[in-house]
Structure formats: structure tokens, C-alpha cells
Amino acid sequence: MTEAALTIDGLGVSFAGFKAVDTFSMVVPQGDVRVLLGANGAGKTTLMDLICGKTRASEGKVFLFDQDITNLQEYRIARAGLARKFQIPSVFRELTVRENLTIACTAMHGVMGNMRLTSTAQEQDRFDQVVETVGVGASLDRIAGALSHGETQWLELGLLMGQGARVILLDEPTAGMTHAETMKTAALIRRMQGTHTLLVVEHDMAFVREIATRITVMHLGRFLAEGTVAQIEQNQQVRDAYLGNGGIR
Numbered sequence: 426m427t428e429a430a431l432t433i434d435g436l437g438v439s440f441a442g443f444k445a446v447d448t449f450s451m452v453v454p455q456g457d458v459r460v461l462l463g464a465n466g467a468g469k470t471t472l473m474d475l476i477c478g479k480t481r482a483s484e485g486k487v488f489l490f491d492q493d494i495t496n497l498q499e500y501r502i503a504r505a506g507l508a509r510k511f512q513i514p515s516v517f518r519e520l521t522v523r524e525n526l527t528i529a530c531t532a533m534h535g536v537m538g539n540m541r542l543t544s545t546a547q548e549q550d551r552f553d554q555v556v557e558t559v560g561v562g563a564s565l566d567r568i569a570g571a572l573s574h575g576e577t578q579w580l581e582l583g584l585l586m587g588q589g590a591r592v593i594l595l596d597e598p599t600a601g602m603t604h605a606e607t608m609k610t611a612a613l614i615r616r617m618q619g620t621h622t623l624l625v626v627e628h629d630m631a632f633v634r635e636i637a638t639r640i641t642v643m644h645l646g647r648f649l650a651e652g653t654v655a656q657i658e659q660n661q662q663v664r665d666a667y668l669g670n671g672g673i674r
């Protein structure tokens with residue numbers, strides 16, 4: 426069996442007595458692209474916040490591979506290899522794509538590390554792999570601030586990979602993208618599959634069909650269902666949970 430990259434065990438948090446996430450469990454195997462689905466208010470964002478350490482869990486555990494990362498500080502969770510990609514990218518806009526990726530791939534972070542002019546062979550390999558996965562080979566000498574919205578999002582994914590993220594949380598990665606950019610993002614995510622593990626919150630079912638290994642559905646803070654795209658689309662409990670929310674499309 427494939428190793429578990431992300432294990433969530435009975436996780437929960439309450440806000441003023443309201444259980445936004447309630448004894449939620451799931452296991453994402455290494456290399457999978459798991460989509461997290463749920464109607465508005467189901468608790469998806471709160472679950473992501475709990476996993477990455479932004480919100481403290483009041484019950485349950487989170488494991489990154491075999492490391493217990495429950496309620497660690499956010500920077501320690503990131504250093505352990507779990508990254509969260511936010512909508513607003515944190516690329517260095519005044520530097521080139523190459524410079525951005527070189528900084529991310531340099532193991533010795535901080536001023537001294539970034540002042541080094543040469544990369545180790547291992548760092549160079551990582552740089553080459555990231556450039557290939559993200560597909561920015563033709564844009565290496567462009568200034569990051571001049572990239573399109575889609576290109577900026579892809580560069581940011583490259584930065585997370587360069588920094589050594591093994592598990593990446595994505596919140597609506599195609600928000601604001603054109604159809605062409607959305608399709609390119611799907612292809613990028615498929616290239617990441619196998620080497621990286623992704624947990625993706627996404628409503629656009631056309632995109633979900635392109636990327637998902639499996640889907641987990643949340644409802645009212647709790648686990649509702651898990652399965653392949655076809656199984657979830659046919660699941661009556663899932664359809665009922667979406668009633669009044671425009672249905673699952």
C-alpha cells in the first residue's frame with residue numbers, strides 16, 4: 426500500500442460553541458491529488474487552517490507522513506514540508522523567474538544562502554525539475570511582476586516545490602483564471618501527481634474531473650463521503666447535501 430502523506434484523525438474545532446470542523450478524519454496517500462468538496466460553510470477552509478497551523482485544533486491529530494504536526498507553529502509545519510498556497514502570491518515581483526526559483530531551491534535560506542552565486546548539484550537538479558514541472562522554461566528571464574495572473578500562480582507553485590514542500594494545500598487554484606489558464610493548471614497538477622501530494626478545495630467540477638485521484642466530501646463540518654469522481658457524482662447523500670446550494674455541477 427502507498428504510504429500516507431497526510432493523515433487527519435478526529436480533528437475538530439469550535440467557534441463560540443459552534444463546531445466548524447467536527448471529528449473529521451481522512452488519509453491522503455503519497456502522490457495523490459485529493460479534492461475536498463463541500464457546500465458553502467461546510468468547513469473546508471477551517472479544515473485547511475487546522476492542517477497548516479493557522480487555527481489551533483481543540484481535538485484530534487494531523488500527521489505529515491509519520492510526523493505529528495498537530496498545533497505546531499505555522500513556520501514549523503511549513504519547514505516539515507507542508508505548504509499552503511494562498512490566492513495572493515508571495516513571489517518577488519522585481520526579480521526574474523530564474524532568480525525567484527533559485528532562491529526557493531537554495532537550501533541555505535537567509536541572506537547568506539541567497540548571496541551564494543553557485544548552486545550545489547542537488548539544488549540544480551531541483552531547480553531543473555521544478556522548471557520542467559511548472560513549464561516556465563521559456564520565461565526564466567522575465568521579471569516576475571510582468572507575468573500574467575496564471576503564470577504568477579504557477580511560479581508560486583514552483584516556489585513551494587523548490588522550498589521542498591511535499592504536501593501542498595490549494596484553495597480554489599483556478600479562481601480568476603481564463604479557461605486556457607485553468608486547463609494549463611490542470612496539466613501542471615497532473616505533472617505534480619506522484620511526486621507531490623495535493624489537497625485541493627475546488628468547486629468547478631469540470632476542473633475536478635481533470636485533476637482528482639479521489640474526492641472527499643465534507644458536510645456541516647463532518648466527513649460525508651469519499652470516492653472516485655464518478656462515485657461521488659452518483660452519491661445520493663452528496664446530492665442531498667448540495668440541495669439548496671445549486672447542486673453538484
Ligand SMILES: Nc1ncnc2c1ncn2[C@@H]1O[C@H](COP(=O)(O)OP(=O)(O)OP(=O)(O)O)[C@@H](O)[C@H]1O
Nearest residue numbers: 440441444445463464465466467468469470471472
Ligand atoms: N473564525 C470564525 N469564527 C466563527 N465562525 C467561523 C469562523 N471561521 C469559520 N466559521 C464558521 O464555520 C463554518 C465553516 O466555515 P468555512 O469557511 O470553513 O466553510 P467553507 O466550507 O470553507 O465555506 P466556503 O465554501 O463558503 O468558503 C461556517 O459556518 C463559518 O461561518
